[in-house]
Amino acid sequence: MIKGRKYTIKFWLIFWSVATILLVGWYLFLNTRSNGISSTVQSVVNFLPIDVTAKKEYQALNAVGDFLLKTDGKEKTFMVLFQNNMEIRPGGGFIGAFGIVKIKDGKVLSMETHDLSNFDARIPDTVPTPYPMQETLKVKSWKLRDSNFSPDFATNAKKAEEFYRMGDGQEQFDGVIGITSNVLTSILKITGPISIEGYPGTYDSENAVLALEYQVEKAFDEQGIDRGERKSIMSDLAKEIEKRVFDFSVSQKIDLAQVLLTDLNKKDIQLYFKDDNIQNLANDAKWTGAVDQSWNKDYLMTSDANLGSFKSDYFVKRSIDYTVDLSKDVPTAKLKITYEHTAKQKDWMTRDYTDYLRVYVSEKAWLIDQKNFDNTQFGSEFGKKYFGAIIRVPIGTSKTIEMNYTLPASVKNDYDLKIQKQAGLNNVPVTVHLIKADGTLDGFSKEMNGDIVLSNLK
Numbered sequence: 001m002i003k004g005r006k007y008t009i010k011f012w013l014i015f016w017s018v019a020t021i022l023l024v025g026w027y028l029f030l031n032t033r034s035n036g037i038s039s040t041v042q043s044v045v046n047f048l049p050i051d052v053t054a055k056k057e058y059q060a061l062n063a064v065g066d067f068l069l070k071t072d073g074k075e076k077t078f079m080v081l082f083q084n085n086m087e088i089r090p091g092g093g094f095i096g097a098f099g100i101v102k103i104k105d106g107k108v109l110s111m112e113t114h115d116l117s118n119f120d121a122r123i124p125d126t127v128p129t130p131y132p133m134q135e136t137l138k139v140k141s142w143k144l145r146d147s148n149f150s151p152d153f154a155t156n157a158k159k160a161e162e163f164y165r166m167g168d169g170q171e172q173f174d175g176v177i178g179i180t181s182n183v184l185t186s187i188l189k190i191t192g193p194i195s196i197e198g199y200p201g202t203y204d205s206e207n208a209v210l211a212l213e214y215q216v217e218k219a220f221d222e223q224g225i226d227r228g229e230r231k232s233i234m235s236d237l238a239k240e241i242e243k244r245v246f247d248f249s250v251s252q253k254i255d256l257a258q259v260l261l262t263d264l265n266k267k268d269i270q271l272y273f274k275d276d277n278i279q280n281l282a283n284d285a286k287w288t289g290a291v292d293q294s295w296n297k298d299y300l301m302t303s304d305a306n307l308g309s310f311k312s313d314y315f316v317k318r319s320i321d322y323t324v325d326l327s328k329d330v331p332t333a334k335l336k337i338t339y340e341h342t343a344k345q346k347d348w349m350t351r352d353y354t355d356y357l358r359v360y361v362s363e364k365a366w367l368i369d370q371k372n373f374d375n376t377q378f379g380s381e382f383g384k385k386y387f388g389a390i391i392r393v394p395i396g397t398s399k400t401i402e403m404n405y406t407l408p409a410s411v412k413n414d415y416d417l418k419i420q421k422q423a424g425l426n427n428v429p430v431t432v433h434l435i436k437a438d439g440t441l442d443g444f445s446k447e448m449n450g451d452i453v454l455s456n457l458k
Contacts, residue, residue, distance in 0.1 A: 091148025
């Protein structure tokens with residue numbers, strides 16, 4: 001069977017030992033403002049007998065922590081994009097709000113949030129929307145809320161900052177951070193339930209995402225809150241989370257690091273830094289949400305964009321089936337993507353599903369035929385070719401998209417495959433079937449929660 005990266009028990013023992021060292025180091029750094037911790041942790045990481053991928057993660061953790069917490073008297077400002085992956089977009093989810101966080105000497109100086117329903121009104125209607133927003137949503141002007149229309153996070157981060165400037169935003173950002181709704185669930189597992197003054201009930205890891213969605217879509221009106229202020233609860237919740245996190249014990253900080261590391265690896269947190277050194281380390285750890293432009297073997301990435309289907313992605317289940325045949329003179333691929341809309345009826349949250357699907361493949365791939373993928377659009381970016389089409393899945397139904405395409409002949413030599421995960425979509429079942437050059441079969445099946453790399457398969 002084809003196998004992805006596996007870790008031994010020894011690895012995990014070392015992993016948690018280093019995680020403890022890192023978090024204790026950060027804790028001491030916060031409380032003593034010592035600048036000697038970073039080099040000590042780096043030395044420990046370099047010494048440990050662990051694989052290159054793990055070392056890159058530790059080095060990135062250390063560098064990012066040092067960058068954020070260093071006592072250097074410099075103020076750092078970050079733009080935070082809140083991406084709701086119940087309404088999936090190529091970069092992780094619909095951006096309903098963004099935050100501005102200022103840090104100095106390891107302390108959060110300020111944290112504010114902006115509802116894009118208000119901020120986007122300040123942006124002039126001068127930039128046409130990318131296809132197919134105008135065709136499906138009748139939206140003619142591109143704004144910050146739709147800025148993450150690329151599967152590559154650095155591209156989205158730069159576009160978001162561009163729209164921020166067009167809206168007369170004055171802050172100079174040191175970086176942009178994208179987070180999906182899943183991160184809130186992760187953090188609340190550590191903080192415990194949170195109550196917000198002026199709002200009913202509590203928010204915990206089980207109910208927070210849906211409860212917040214109901215609050216900003218329905219409950220605000222029932223509570224007499226002005227529509228322009230309906231998302232102010234996000235700011236209040238963020239402030240309470242900040243307060244609790246900075247009061248955490250060492251063990252809670254370690255627990256938090258564990259869940260945030262998982263979210264980084266799942267692309268529920270994506271990082272973009274203006275500092276090239278930090279950005280390169282984060283990229284090596286696969287935390288930048290980058291489309292891999294250097295990969296020149298077989299490649300696959302699917303990119304979904306919910307267009308006007310409200311928060312239907314909460315109910316839409318996906319699966320991917322990919323077959324590669326290397327036994328032919330010209331290698332071929334057959335891709336099947338199945339969408340199942342599990343909702344029972346239309347309501348304030350869900351509609352029949354309308355999606356713009358782009359499938360990124362090797363640059364020299366050539367589409368032969370397709371099914372349920374009509375009026376196909378073609379394009380090239382990031383050193384890849386993509387096939388795109390609008391698909392529709394009514395409530396209570398399923399639909400399978402099929403496409404057959406040729407692969408470049410070069411893939412037959414030491415076959416390698418990279419499948420990159422879309423931010424915001426987790427636990428997607430993926431099955432790969434490989435027909436080797438001699439006709440023998442191989443394959444694997446797993447849930448995708450990160451990029452998959454399969455190497456040296458003949």
